[in-house]
Amino acid sequence: xxxxxxxxxxxxxxxxxxxxxxxxxxxxxxxxxxxxxxxxxxxxxxxxxxxxxxxxxxxxxxxxxxxxxxxxxxxxxxxxxxxxxxxxxxxxxxxxxxxxxxxxxxxxxxxxxxxxxxxxxxxxxxxxxxxxxxxxxxxxxxxxxxxxxxxxxxxxxxxxxxxxxxxxxxxxxxxxxxxxxxxxxxxxxxxxxxxxxxxxxxxxxxxxxxxxxxxxxxxxxxxxxxxxxxxxxxxxxxxxxxxxxxxxxxxxxxxxxxxxxxxxxxxxxxxxxxxxxxxxxxxxxxxxxxxxxxxxxxxxxxxxxxxxxxxxxxxxxxxxxxxxxxxxxxxxxxxxxxxxxxxxxxxxxxxxxxxxxxxxxxxxxxxxxxxxxxxxxxxxxxxxxxxxxxxxxxxxxxxxxxxxxxxxxxxxxxxxxxxxxxxxxxxxxxxxxxxxxxxxx
Amino acid sequence: xxxxxxxxxxxxxxxxxxxxxxxxxxxxxxxxxxxxxxxxxxxxxxxxxxxxxxxxxxxxxxxxxxxxxxxxxxxxxxxxxxxxxxxxxxxxxxxxxxxxxxxxxxxxxxxxxxxxxxxxxxxxxxxxxxxxxxxxxxxxxxxxxxxxxxxxxxxxxxxxxxxxxxxxxxxxxxxxxxxxxxxxxxxxxxxxxxxxxxxxxxxxxxxxxxxxxxxxxxxxxxxxxxxxxxxxxxxxxxxxxxxxxxxxxxxxxxxxxxxxxxxxxxxxxxxxxxxxxxxxxxxxxxxxxxxxxxxxxxxxxxxxxxxxxxxxxxxxxxxxxxxxxxxxxxxxxxxxxxxxxxxxxxxxxxxxxxxxxxxxxxxxxxxxxxxxxxxxxxxxxxxxxxxxxxxxxxxxxxxxxxxxxxxxxxxxxxxxxxxxxxxxxxxxxxxxxxxxxxxxxxxxxxxxxxxxxxxxxx
Numbered sequence: 001x002x003x004x005x006x007x008x009x010x011x012x013x014x015x016x017x018x019x020x021x022x023x024x025x026x027x028x029x030x031x032x033x034x035x036x037x038x039x040x041x042x043x044x045x046x047x048x049x050x051x052x053x054x055x056x057x058x059x060x061x062x063x064x065x066x067x068x069x070x071x072x073x074x075x076x077x078x079x080x081x082x083x084x085x086x087x088x089x090x091x092x093x094x095x096x097x098x099x100x101x102x103x104x105x106x107x108x109x110x111x112x113x114x115x116x117x118x119x120x121x122x123x124x125x126x127x128x129x130x131x132x133x134x135x136x137x138x139x140x141x142x143x144x145x146x147x148x149x150x151x152x153x154x155x156x157x158x159x160x161x162x163x164x165x166x167x168x169x170x171x172x173x174x175x176x177x178x179x180x181x182x183x184x185x186x187x188x189x190x191x192x193x194x195x196x197x198x199x200x201x202x203x204x205x206x207x208x209x210x211x212x213x214x215x216x217x218x219x220x221x222x223x224x225x226x227x228x229x230x231x232x233x234x235x236x237x238x239x240x241x242x243x244x245x246x247x248x249x250x251x252x253x254x255x256x257x258x259x260x261x262x263x264x265x266x267x268x269x270x271x272x273x274x275x276x277x278x279x280x281x282x283x284x285x286x287x288x289x290x291x292x293x294x295x296x297x298x299x300x301x302x303x304x305x306x307x308x309x310x311x312x313x314x315x316x317x318x319x320x321x322x323x324x325x326x327x328x329x330x331x332x333x334x335x336x337x338x339x340x341x342x343x344x345x346x347x348x349x350x351x352x353x354x355x356x357x358x359x360x361x362x363x364x365x366x367x368x369x370x371x372x373x374x375x376x377x378x379x380x381x382x383x384x385x386x387x388x389x390x391x392x393x394x395x396x397x398x399x400x401x402x403x404x405x406x407x408x409x410x411x412x413x414x415x416x417x418x419x420x421x422x423x424x425x426x427x428x429x430x431x432x433x434x435x436x437x438x439x440x441x
Numbered sequence: 442x443x444x445x446x447x448x449x450x451x452x453x454x455x456x457x458x459x460x461x462x463x464x465x466x467x468x469x470x471x472x473x474x475x476x477x478x479x480x481x482x483x484x485x486x487x488x489x490x491x492x493x494x495x496x497x498x499x500x501x502x503x504x505x506x507x508x509x510x511x512x513x514x515x516x517x518x519x520x521x522x523x524x525x526x527x528x529x530x531x532x533x534x535x536x537x538x539x540x541x542x543x544x545x546x547x548x549x550x551x552x553x554x555x556x557x558x559x560x561x562x563x564x565x566x567x568x569x570x571x572x573x574x575x576x577x578x579x580x581x582x583x584x585x586x587x588x589x590x591x592x593x594x595x596x597x598x599x600x601x602x603x604x605x606x607x608x609x610x611x612x613x614x615x616x617x618x619x620x621x622x623x624x625x626x627x628x629x630x631x632x633x634x635x636x637x638x639x640x641x642x643x644x645x646x647x648x649x650x651x652x653x654x655x656x657x658x659x660x661x662x663x664x665x666x667x668x669x670x671x672x673x674x675x676x677x678x679x680x681x682x683x684x685x686x687x688x689x690x691x692x693x694x695x696x697x698x699x700x701x702x703x704x705x706x707x708x709x710x711x712x713x714x715x716x717x718x719x720x721x722x723x724x725x726x727x728x729x730x731x732x733x734x735x736x737x738x739x740x741x742x743x744x745x746x747x748x749x750x751x752x753x754x755x756x757x758x759x760x761x762x763x764x765x766x767x768x769x770x771x772x773x774x775x776x777x778x779x780x781x782x783x784x785x786x787x788x789x790x791x792x793x794x795x796x797x798x799x800x801x802x803x804x805x806x807x808x809x810x811x812x813x814x815x816x817x818x819x820x821x822x823x824x825x826x827x828x829x830x831x832x833x834x835x836x837x838x839x840x841x842x843x844x845x846x847x848x849x850x851x852x853x854x855x856x857x858x859x860x861x862x863x864x865x866x867x868x869x870x871x872x873x874x875x876x877x878x879x880x881x882x883x884x885x886x887x888x889x890x891x892x893x894x895x896x897x898x899x
Contacts, residue, residue, distance in 0.1 A: 034521040045522035045747060053519070063711070064508070066489040067500035068837050102729075105746030109729045117605075120575065139746060142734035146726065151575075249747065256518070257748040275601065277728030278557075278564045283597035295560030295594060296500055296704065297712045301749065377527070386523050 021314040029311075030413040038385045038418035042409035043201065043227060043355050046250040055307040056255050059300040075299060079292045082305035086260045089309075089319075090244075091235045099261045099288040100302045101276070104226035105139040107245035107261040108192075110287070111222045112140075112147040114274050115190050119151035124189045124219075126152040129181030131218075132192040134159045135200065140192060140224055153189070156181045160202075162392060163346045163357075167205040174209050178216050188218045195225030195239075195246075196232060199390045201355045201407045202347050203232060210240045227251060229260075230312075230319060231326075231353045236262055242272070249301070251354065251411070252319075253308045258301045263287065315412070322412060326354035330410035333419040334358045337408070340423045341430075346405050355409045357390065359402035361426065365435035366391055366404030374439040375404070383425035476765040484762075485870040493836040493875035497866035498656065498682060498806050501705040510758035511710050514751040530750060534743045537756035541715045544770075545699075546690045554716045554739040555753045556727070559681040560594040562700035562716040563647075565738070566677045567602035569725050570645055574606040582641030586611045586632050586673075588659075590652050595679060599647075608644065611636045615652060617843055618797045618808070618852055622660040629664055633671050643673040650680035650694075650701070651687065654841050656806045656864050657798045658687060665695045682706060684715075685763075685770060686777075686804040691717045704752070706805065706868070707770075708759050713752040716742075766869070773869060777805035781867035784876040785809045788865070791880045795852045797862055806866045808841065810852060810859040814887055817842050817861025822893035826861070829896040834882040836875075839864040861893070 021029075029049035033039055039047075059078070063070040083098045092098055101107050118124040130153045132144060144155050158177040161169050181188040191213050195206050210221050222243040228234050230251030236244060244262040248254040263272050274287045278294040292299075312319040331349045334356040338344050346357030366372055372391040379385040390405045408419065476484075484504035488494055494502075514533070518525040534555060542550045556562055573579070585603050587595065589612040599610055613632035616624045636643040646668050651658050661678055668676050678696040683689050685706030691699050699717040703709035718725055718738060725738050729745040743753075763770045782800045785807040789796055797808025817823055823840040830836040841862045845851050852859045865876065 032516065032519050034524075037521055039521075041523060045518075045526065048519065061487065063500075064487055064503060066492060066837070068496060068831065069489075071500070102748050103746035105731050106729050112730075113728070138732035139730060142732055143730040146730045146734055150572075247747065255749070257746070277568070278561050279567075279594060279598040279601045280560050281593035281597055283601055295558035295712070296702070297557050298710070298749070298752070380524065386521070 019314075020316050025314075026412055033413065036384050037380075038387075038421040040408045040410075040414065040418050040422060041386045041388055042411040042414075043198070043250065043407060044388060046247070046256070047253070047411055047413065048249065048255040049253055049311055052253055052304050052307045052311055053255055055304045056300045059303050060298060063298070063300070075303075076292065078303040079299070082258075082302055083260075083288065085305045085309055086248075089229065089234070090246075090260070090262060091237050092262055093237070094265055096286060096288055097236075097262055097264060099263070099274075099291045101245075101259050101261050101291050103249075103257050103259045104137070104224055104245045104247050105143075106276075107243075107259060108137075108140045108143045108222075108224060109147070109277055110261060110274055111190075111192075111243050111245075112143045113277055114272065115153065115220075116147040116151035118189070119148070119153050124153065125186070127154050127184075128186050129154045129156050129188045130190045130192065131156045131158060131177055131181055131188055133157070133194055133197065133204070135162075135197040135202075136192060136194060137198050137224060137226065144192070148190075154181070154186065156188075160197075162200045162202070163344070164202055164351065165348060167208065167351070170202075170204060171208060171212070175212065178212070178218070182216070188213075188216070190220045190222060191218050192222045192224060193241075195223050195244075196227040196353060196355075198226070199388065199407065200346055200357050200392065200405060201352065202357075203351050203353050206241070207239055214240075226259075227353070227355070231323065231355075236264070242266075248305065248308065253311050254304060255301045258305070261287070261291075323354065326410045326412070327352070329414065330354050330356050330408060333410060333416070334408060337406075337419060337423055337426075341426060343402055354411065355407055357405040357407055360389070360404035360406055361430050362400060362402055363430050363433075363435070364404060364426075365437055367436065370441070371436035371439075372404060374441070375436055378439055379422075379425060383421070385422045385425050387422060475767040480765075481869055488870065489835075491835050493834075493838075493878045495865045495867075495871065495875050495879065496837045496839050497868040497871075498653070498705060498864065499839065501702070501711070502708070502868055502870065503704065503710045504708055504762055506762055507708055507755055507758050508710055510755045511751045514754045515749060518749070518751070530754075531743065533754040534750065537713075537753055538715075538739065540756045540760060544684070544689070545715070545717060546692050547717055548692065551721060551737065551739060552691075552718050554718070554727075554742040556700075556714050556716050556742050558704075558712050558714045559592070559679055559700045559702050560598075561727075562698070562714060563592075563595045563598040563677075563679065564602075564728050565716065565725060566645075566675075566698050567598045568728050569722075570608070570675075571602040571606055572724060573644075574608065579606055579608060579644065580642065581607065582609075582639045583644050584609050584611050584636040584641050585645045585647065586613060586636045586643050587647035588613050588615050588649060588652065590615050590617075590654060591647060591649060592653050592679060592681065595647060603645075611643075615655070615657065616850060617655045617657070618795060618810075618850065619657050619802060620799065622663065622802070625657075625659055626663055626667065630667060633667070633673070637671070643668075643671070645675045645677060646673045647677045647679060648696075650678050650689075651682040651804055651806070653681070654839065654864065655797055655808050655843065655862060656682075656803070657808075658802050658804050661694055661696070669695070681714075682804070682806070686774060686806075688771075688774075691719075695719075703756070703759070708762055709755060710752050713756075774805065777867045777869070778803070780871065781805050781807050781865060784867060784873070785865060788863075788876060788880055792883060793854045794859055795854075805868065806864055808862040808864055810854070811840070811861035811863060811883065812887055813854050813857035813859050814892070815861060815883070816892040816894065818894070823861060825896040825898055826893050828898060830879070830882060834878065836879050836882060838879060 087098045134157045220242045223241040225246040229246040247259040249257045276290040282290045337358045343359030372389040376389045538553045542553045675697045677698040680701040684701040697719045702714040704712045727741040733740045788809045794810030823842040827840045
């Protein structure tokens with residue numbers, strides 16, 4: 001174990017501990033969750049155990065007690081500790097490749113602002129393409145509009161099938177989109193690829209897509225992996241992206257909010273000229289240093305990565321064990337629900353991580369995004385079930401298909417009862433002849 | 442300034458805050474006793490014992506009752522985040538924005554956005570300049586004007602957003618020590634002339650309401666009037682220190698953009714600031730783009746991705762707090778001002794030096810000259826002295842180095858030229874002892890014949 005200057009150790013990952021966390025300890029760690037709610041939407045807002053919240057509070061108090069001392073003596077080393085741990089977790093080769101930011105939304109603004117400058121300054125030509133998936137997160141789409149389209153980039157969307165049956169379906173659409181982007185002698189300057197799409201939720205074969213990008217002469221690849229750390233594998237060397245971001249507050253037990261942005265040193269060994277859009281006196285000192293000070297704020301969520309690593313190491317197999325059990329759990333529960341409702345999963349098990357899309361009975365009459373949201377609200381208010389619902393419009397010629405999918409999640413605090421509660425709620429709705437049309441706006 | 446808020450009209454049927462005593466501000470009833478001294482001490486009992494905390498300007502301070510309100514909001518989120526996001530967050534932000542709107546006399550809550558801090562607001566304003574220039578708005582010789590002592594983050598923001606598009610910057614020297622508003626106005630007018638050389642237009646004037654270092658209250662209304670007369674296109678007032686320190690009436694001040702941090706002098710936790718925009722422009726954006734892009738800055742700022750928004754939600758609790766004081770925030774401001782002037786004068790007398798500005802040009806901070814014998818000869822010396830005071834005397838105070846200008850402005854004491862100043866602050870938790878400790882520590886250094894360069898760096 002390494003001792004750092006104030007005595008707290010940085011635990012090694014993967015070696016099993018002698019005393020593993022017990023089920024009742026897990027309960028206690030999440031006792032602040034509303035017990036009346038079947039919480040199967042870990043993907044939206046994540047979750048944070050009590051021991052890490054306590055560590056965060058200590059950090060907040062340290063600042064309030066003596067802010068000047070905190071700023072001069074404690075803040076920077078603490079951020080450095082967090083970055084160092086993240087570097088190890090994601091197998092980045094250089095510490096300066098890791099910056100800590102608030103969330104993937106911020107990371108997207110950083111990368112896309114950089115692309116906008118490239119267009120403005122002529123490094124990218126007007127009309128050159130930037131690719132993104134049709135299921136890209138809403139904030140990323142808006143960031144593309146605000147930064148890329150506005151600076152003269154041509155935004156190409158990759159349509160994706162859903163339900164999806166294999167990686168090949170995704171790869172095929174991606175190749176077609178690349179061709180579209182390269183038409184008329186243009187270049188594809190940047191591809192923005194989700195590692196795990198949000199809605200509908202599917203694990204994208206990013207490694208293969210990035211290889212194709214390299215073959216096809218795409219300049220840069222940015223992976224929006226908001227869900228990934230604690231959910232899928234996040235090996236920067238394996239994946240091979242230029243930019244990669246993931247939120248630690250979703251699946252890595254950190255409090256709101258903290259994300260990392262990985263920016264690979266380019267082949268010449270220098271850093272991309274990324275900047276945080278909120279400019280402080282640290283401007284020009286590299287993104288990691290810029291992001292570590294964007295004016296006076298509460299940085300405490302960025303400082304508890306050591307405690308998060310300690311927490312996951314109380315589980316059998318550490319974070320790998322947690323990922324595996326979450327995946328097995330969500331597949332098992334998803335299949336249970338699909339069977340109970342006579343529907344199906346939105347993708348095969350190998351294309352999901354700790355979330356899976358489960359078809360909702362067609363009789364519920366989910367016919368629009370608005371219906372999906374209203375049903376979600378109804379499930380929360382009337383049944384105490386928290387789960388996001390996705391509306392999947394019928395395609396040309398499709399009749400009587402499933403049009404609504406629930407994105408269920410599985411995290412260490414979940415119990416089988418959570419999913420039974422959801423199963424029973426939907427069964428009751430079906431039994432009562434309920435349709436979304438009944439719900440008021 | 443109005444503190445009263447029409448609470449009921451702005452409820453919108455929103456969910457009650459977790460604080461059971463929650464109601465937004467009313468002036469205290471005659472029967473209500475103002476908060477007692479022991480209660481004030483208790484509200485700040487989390488401050489490090491033994492530290493003479495006279496640098497409220499840098500990081501502010503937050504009383505326990507407001508921290509408790511913040512914790513309640515945080516817990517609410519953690520308990521059921523989806524419910525919080527869909528049902529609680531937006532109405533609560535609207536309540537805070539509405540409370541601010543009333544305090545600053547803005548016409549409409551649409552003009553008021555909540556952001557993290559003035560640094561963020563500067564990025565918003567300057568990015569907007571950058572966007573306008575990309576549309577061919579900037580001509581060669583166009584300029585941005587600011588004071589030479591503008592906050593470093595603002596200067597860097599100009600470097601990031603204005604310089605690359607070819608805008609040049611005119612810096613206005615702040616006379617210091619300053620004797621009158623006229624001196625500042627005169628320098629500013631000279632700066633404007635420079636900004637308009639060769640047919641250039643001054644696209645943006647950045648004016649501090651209260652400068653940071655050295656700290657002086659600027660005559661913003663007057664300066665903005667001059668800006669309008671001289672055809673300056675936009676005026677951005679960096680009022681980082683202002684709210685809770687001086688009266689802020691944005692209509693009267695007349696700036697296009699006005700920002701102030703609530704966590705410095707208005708008792709909020711870190712961190713929240715308001716940014717007031719005079720015009721309802723559809724091209725002023727938060728640089729962090731979310732799904733809310735294009736809906737107007739207040740909405741964009743209210744959701745910049747998943748984060749802890751609790752500091753933005755406690756404004757009603759802050760108003761409850763300040764209204765426990767005699768005269769509410771006005772009373773607090775007056776007592777802080779009187780306190781800092783009194784303590785500043787006490788120090789000046791003891792050290793035989795000068796104040797950096799006349800009392801009417803300061804709010805709750807004042808610059809006090811350090812004895813010349815201390816030999817503050819560089820920024821490094823100033824930092825050494827600051828560290829020394831923290832480490833050896835548990836005194837937290839900013840130290841400022843003012844180079845000699847070789848004119849009649851250079852102040853003297855009996856031993857030489859005064860080149861160093863402390864920026865002392867007065868907030869409700871301060872006691873007279875805090876300042877006597879500073880007085881004694883400096884006098885001790887003099888007695889020991891020490892100079893700054895001989896002090897060990899932290």
